[in-house]
Amino acid sequence: MARRFTDAIGLLNDLLDRFEAGAASPIAHPDYAAFSSVVAADAFLNQIRKAESAGAVSIGWGRGAKRDQVAHVRLASAEISYRYLDRTPASRIAEDAAARLVAGVALNESLKNSGSQIAEVWARGKTWHGFGSSEVDTLRHAFVLAQAILDNKHLDVDYKTFSRRTVGHSKILERIEGAVVRLLSGVMDFPPGARPREALRAIGLERFAPPLLIAGKIDLDGADLSGISPHYLGISPKEADRVRFREPPAYVLTIENFASFNRHIAEADPGRLGTTMYVGGYPSLATQQALRTIAGLVFEQTPIFHWSDIDPDGTWIFHTIERAVDRPIRPHLMSVEVAERLGQVPFKKSAPARCPPNSGIAALAAYLAEDGAKTLEQEELDPVLPELH
Numbered sequence: 001m002a003r004r005f006t007d008a009i010g011l012l013n014d015l016l017d018r019f020e021a022g023a024a025s026p027i028a029h030p031d032y033a034a035f036s037s038v039v040a041a042d043a044f045l046n047q048i049r050k051a052e053s054a055g056a057v058s059i060g061w062g063r064g065a066k067r068d069q070v071a072h073v074r075l076a077s078a079e080i081s082y083r084y085l086d087r088t089p090a091s092r093i094a095e096d097a098a099a100r101l102v103a104g105v106a107l108n109e110s111l112k113n114s115g116s117q118i119a120e121v122w123a124r125g126k127t128w129h130g131f132g133s134s135e136v137d138t139l140r141h142a143f144v145l146a147q148a149i150l151d152n153k154h155l156d157v158d159y160k161t162f163s164r165r166t167v168g169h170s171k172i173l174e175r176i177e178g179a180v181v182r183l184l185s186g187v188m189d190f191p192p193g194a195r196p197r198e199a200l201r202a203i204g205l206e207r208f209a210p211p212l213l214i215a216g217k218i219d220l221d222g223a224d225l226s227g228i229s230p231h232y233l234g235i236s237p238k239e240a241d242r243v244r245f246r247e248p249p250a251y252v253l254t255i256e257n258f259a260s261f262n263r264h265i266a267e268a269d270p271g272r273l274g275t276t277m278y279v280g281g282y283p284s285l286a287t288q289q290a291l292r293t294i295a296g297l298v299f300e301q302t303p304i305f306h307w308s309d310i311d312p313d314g315t316w317i318f319h320t321i322e323r324a325v326d327r328p329i330r331p332h333l334m335s336v337e338v339a340e341r342l343g344q345v346p347f348k349k350s351a352p353a354r355c356p357p358n359s360g361i362a363a364l365a366a367y368l369a370e371d372g373a374k375t376l377e378q379e380e381l382d383p384v385l386p387e388l389h
Contacts, residue, residue, distance in 0.1 A: 004031035006040065008047035012056065012085055015075040020090040020125035027060075027074045048073055056081040090133070094122030097133040101140050108150050110187045111143055129182055141167045142179040149184060154205040155285070162205060191282050191316045192350050202320070204285030212237045212290050215265040216275030217246040232265060232278075240290035245297060249275040251386050252298055253332060254291065256281055256308040256317055257378050264307075264383040273385065282317060288324035295325040305332040305386045310339045311346070311375040312368055315353040318361040330360050332386045333378065336367045342381070343374030 005011035011028045018026035030048075035041040048070060051057045060072040075081060082089055098119030102112065122133040131139045148154060148166045157165070163173035173180065177196040184190070190199040200206065215232035219225045221242040225233070235242070251274035255261040261278040269276065277294070279287055295304060306321050306329055308314030314334065322329050352365040359365070367373050 003028045004034070005029070006031050006034050006036075006044060008044045008051070009085070011048070011073060012051055012081060013087070015057065015073070016078060016081055016085070016087065017125055019075055019078050020123070022124060025074060027072045029072050030070050032069070045070060051081070051084055052076075054080055054084050056084045090125040091123040093133050094119050097122060097136040100136050102143060105140075105144060105147065107143065107147055108187060111146055111150075111183060114183050114186070115143070129179060131179065138172075138176060139179060141169070141172050142176045142183060145173055145176075145180050146183040149180070149200075149203070149205065150187065154200075154203075157205070159205065159207045191313060191320075192353075193313045194282055198282045201284045202282045206284055206286075209237050209284055209286035210280050211235060212240065212287060213261065213278040214243065214275065214294075215261075215269075215272065215277075216249055217272050218275065219244045219246055232261075232276075237284070237286035237290035240293040243294055243297065245275070248299055249273070249302060251275070251388055252295065252302060252304045253277070253386060254279050254304075254306045254321055255378075256306075256314065260307065260378050260381075260383060268383040268385050279317070279321065282313075283320060283324070288320065291321060292324050292326065295327060300327075303386065303388060304329040306330075306334075307332040307378060308334060309375070309377050310334050310343060310364065310368075311377075312350045312352040314378075315355070315361050315365045315368060319353040319355045319359055319365075322355075322359060322361070328360060330386070331364060333381050333384070334361070334364055336364060338381070339364070339367065339374045339376055343376035345372055346375050349373075 003014060005014070005028055014028055015026050030041075030044060032041065035044070048057065048059060052059050055077050056075075058074045058076045059070055060074060061067055062069040062071045098115060101118065102115045107115070118128045118139070121128045144167050145163070148162070153166065154162050159173055160170040164170040177200060181190065181196040181199045188203060191202055194202065211234035213232050213234050218233065220235070220239075221244055253264070253274055253276045255264060255276065255278055258278060258280070261276065265276050275294075277291070279291070283291070304325060304327065306318045308317045318329070318331060318334070352368040353361065355362055355365055368375070
């Protein structure tokens with residue numbers, strides 16, 4: 001659609017904007033119907049003629065009865081236009097900003113490449129995920145925070161403390177967490193559909209670790225819970241080594257969804273035949289470590305299961321837990337047969353977890369990678385005991 005203007009300086013700046021965005025010879029048009037008066041139209045024309053005389057633009061005139069009217073204005077020389085408008089080229093602004101972006105920071109090679117890519121985007125007069133070259137100081141914080149995460153300085157530290165220690169501002173990470181995750185996405189393995197805060201939680205950076213909810217015939221070290229029979233117990237993940245089994249569980253089951261967790265322990269296993277744990281969606285690093293601890297407390301032949309949605313995120317959660325406990329686990333109510341029978345083809349397709357052929361979720365991940373694969377939320381299923389044999 002033709003760009004039309006009543007402000008000559010606005011028109012000239014628009015030509016440069018589009019030149020910086022990649023247009024070789026952009027044009028714009030006067031908006032004759034919008035001029036407030038003949039005087040305003042004449043003032044517009046005089047300014048355009050001055051720019052033409054300077055060599056910044058060329059004027060295309062109308063034909064026939066409109067031969068005295070400007071039909072369009074074309075950029076003739078970007079260099080002259082910059083001088084005429086006393087405007088600094090975006091490429092020079094981007095070059096200066098890019099130098100400030102990473103100055104004095106020892107960065108991972110991937111982060112260096114991201115800095116170069118951002119400079120190229122800024123040179124075209126564009127923003128990088130909402131950050132323009134004028135926000136270089138804020139984006140610099142994102143680079144420093146990302147590098148600190150790669151250096152494992154985020155482990156065992158909450159959001160605000162990590163942010164304060166790293167860049168001197170306790171709330172800056174909350175503001176730019178999306179940029180931090182974007183910078184790290186080429187280096188670290190994040191859940192495919194996770195929001196930035198969920199992605200950072202999965203690698204161990206969170207406000208505070210959520211409690212681990214566990215149901216079964218269990219006690220805590222030094223505390224006999226057999227007399228109170230709690231519905232389930234909530235503990236800090238760091239206290240997982242205090243869990244004691246009153247008798248060996250027939251199975252261990254981790255569940256992604258809170259409603260499904262509650263339904264399973266109330267409907268499928270009220271007698272606590274097994275031990276059931278709620279992992280809260282994408283399991284945090286603290287939760288992963290707790291699962292590893294508890295898996296080490298049960299017999300090697302005790303089967304471990306996981307129940308998630310049948311979708312790409314569910315396969316990612318499954319494989320994350322599988323790696324965390326470092327032993328085979330089985331999918332519970334997560335199969336191609338269940339998906340085909342009860343699922344639906346999603347509107348938007350995303351990639352499932354990348355997992356080796358010997359993974360317990362490999363078959364479902366391969367299915368979900370196919371066109372026409374169906375997905376299913378676990379709340380759609382009634383809970384049942386896992387198949388132990």
